[in-house]
Amino acid sequence: MSITAKEIARLAGVSRGTVDRALKDRPGISEETKKRILDIADKYDYKPNIIGKALVYSGKPIRISVILNSIGNPFFDDVKAGIFAAQEEFENYGFRISLFEFKGYDAENLVHLLDEVADESEHIILTPICDSRVEEKIRALQKQSKNIIMLSSVLEGISNALYVGCDYLKSGRIAGRITGLISGGCANLYIITGSSNHKGHAQRVEGIKEIMKKNYPSIHLVGVSESNDDDETAYLEMKDAFRNHPDIDFVYITAGGVNGTLKAVAEQKGDIRVCTFDDTEITRQALISGAVQATICQQPFEQGYYSIKSIFDTIVMKKEAQNTIHTQLSIKVDEAL
Amino acid sequence: MSITAKEIARLAGVSRGTVDRALKDRPGISEETKKRILDIADKYDYKPNIIGKALVYSGKPIRISVILNSIGNPFFDDVKAGIFAAQEEFENYGFRISLFEFKGYDAENLVHLLDEVADESEHIILTPICDSRVEEKIRALQKQSKNIIMLSSVLEGISNALYVGCDYLKSGRIAGRITGLISGGCANLYIITGSSNHKGHAQRVEGIKEIMKKNYPSIHLVGVSESNDDDETAYLEMKDAFRNHPDIDFVYITAGGVNGTLKAVAEQKGDIRVCTFDDTEITRQALISGAVQATICQQPFEQGYYSIKSIFDTIVMKKEAQNTIHTQLSIKVDEAL
């Protein structure tokens, strides 16, 4: 129960306004009264009451635009749920959130959307696309002192922007460890990844390789294919892999294309272990049916929630800005659903 | 951006006080003005601003006592961290939290502490102990309309109380599934559990057995011992088990006594897999050294945080009271630390 500014004023024998000048380091106050006030504030551990503050600012909305390439991608359902939860929680603090969704990885599309929202928002949360035009646009917006937050994926060329999402390299290492544990350290492994244009997907493959090299000399990485998150492509790639390597007995799917891959695995018959990423309707069904043994989750709800909460923390709570919020990575099996 | 009570007053041509009477269903208002006001509130989707509300109530503290048998139990470090985080977040809403810690499972101790805090708190969060005296005391406090919240473990004999913690039976099932996956479906399994007086520990064993029965006919459960969360006991029990069953090749530790168990396993030599529960300093070290393959975590930070947040949600946000908040269960391997 810290002291209020009003009480400080009484103790110092001055008005509320003067106390405010001292605390905020505003001009128009003599050095001695300022010192007297700050000493009292210090002594009684004054911390401004955020509710009093929030009430004042509730008139001036904090405008936030969220741009996600989420259309057709079930991963983002929970991300959006987290955003909506935060929206409800912080509504009374003046948070005004607009959500824009698009499909795919077209950089022009994203740049266009950024242009559209720029004028009417001080905070822009987006799932960035790895493209120089996107990077340039983000840097331009930062110059206009827009607060940029990257959600669920990250551009390494951007500084002074918060990233909220998982540690992709680490998630790959975990995948490698699971592969080792479930296979008993001996397997012919095939990886179906999303796109090499998605930095995160590439890092996952890298992480798996790293662990294989370090710990599992008897696991042979037969090959890696890209599905571009498309089931048909995944199916054809996996079919092809089995044709050339009938001894594949472990498949890791690092991104989308799960159903296509599983179809090819089912047709192949034999005891083939499969692991995936994320907890979507598709992976849940596959876990329950036994087609998939384990999946690595990255807390999508929390990603959405914290992307908004970070704004609350810096603006309202005046906490220092972070540059990374890594959500937890955890392994789930069927019984955990 | 919902309408304010002030605007409703203006639209209805009445004073703020009258609007309040209508909204709160308080006496002293004619049916027709009431209806007129409620219609306007409805039309503009009026929702009271919690910040305005909170400021009024910040004078009347919400007193919360937290009683944990956490002394000497590192699991509770994160639980406490979650409580402290919530304390900071809700301080300005008038939340006054006092923490009381004790050691062990002595019911008298807990009853005594409950007596002590009862007069000075409307909300009591505790780690309950399975004992009729505790149950009676809790029921008596509920009769005095104290809000009781059970944290991290649960008494099934108590109703009208929120439980915040993991689903122990489910966590046991997950343990069973891990055992199956890592062993390749073939093992001689031994379980070191905490205490049969701890309902949760018993449920974990039950969950493991259930999965073995359903899915893994070739995993043989050699035996179960109780460590009472004590390393020395765990060591002796495990030694004894190896003496009688030298073929044990998988050990599941469902509670404490991890170091003692691991010591016996190390002395036994051979390729013995070990899995545990929770992410404490001890299990982390064991995961990193490779002595333990995987551990099941139950979000202790969130347990602490949500036990307080639930009070905020019902008192301030006026959300309906829940009776269970199950935190997520997830598997972690060394690379996830």
Added chain:
DNA sequence: CTGAAAGCGCTTACAG
């Protein structure tokens, strides 16, 4: 049955 006022802790624009 209804209104006017004071107050929760803060900020800001204005007056002296």
Added chain:
DNA sequence: CTGAAAGCGCTTACAG
């Protein structure tokens, strides 16, 4: 250099 006042959205005690 300092103070007094109005206002954010709400609640509550009091006056009519």
